[in-house]
Amino acid sequence: MLVSAKEMLNKAKEGHYAVGQFNINNLEWTKAILLTAQEMNSPVILGVSEGAGKYMCGYKTIVGMVEGMIEGLGITVPVALHLDHGSYEHAYKCIEAGFSSVMFDGSHYPIDENIEKTKELVAVCNEKGISLEAEVGSIGGEEDGVVGAGECADPAECKMIADLGVTMLAAGIGNIHGKYPANWPGLSFETLEAISNQTGDMPLVLHGGTGIPAEMIQKAISLGVSKINVNTECQLSFAAATRGYIEAGKDLQGKGFDPRKLLAPGTEAIKATVREKIELFGSANKA
């Protein structure tokens, strides 16, 4: 049912497109993303942060929900369930709970310790057929209370981590989480190119996909980015559509207060955002 992200990302790297990782927060989010991926015949990665994991009552609840939904909705495109920015402890928790992919974010450790812990997880994940994402050079902005400085990763360090046998590598290239400030200098393609040259076939991951201009996304894909994380953008479109529904007073008309009605415009808005991203990333009809 759930698959590792390895095959879909290797195919993406080879075919010069990227697979979207869309973070989930609840049932509506998950349903919207799965239905859109199916409709567009695209592989998809569902991202779960530790905070969202806690919100959704633990990793086992999420595995149950996602697996049940894949069956109930008749989803046939490849779906990976992935821990986003996992700590060492939570990577193990997700492996145990049945996730098909995990990220171990050891970027805040000294490089030797990042290497040591990543190496250990490579062995565990290989044994279980789970894909593993590692990170070098922290990514700016705030995610679950972890604030990164938005640095550019050292290509030599990227090579050291890639050589451990991870499935995919996230490396800071000036990207940040959340909304981009007006004075953001843009992605460092020079860094990306240097990392790409050092890491060869390794699929590279671009975090903080919200608000990066389309032409920068396309250039990043051409330089080896094969997975792009989208989180904030779905939250913004969900919130705007829900605000529109309430401000129009629709919750006060008839049974407009029914959660299945109240949450419907937001769910549709997530679908529209996911559709737009799948088109931009080029993963439609690549399932």
Ligand SMILES: [Zn+2]
């Ligand atoms: Zn991230």
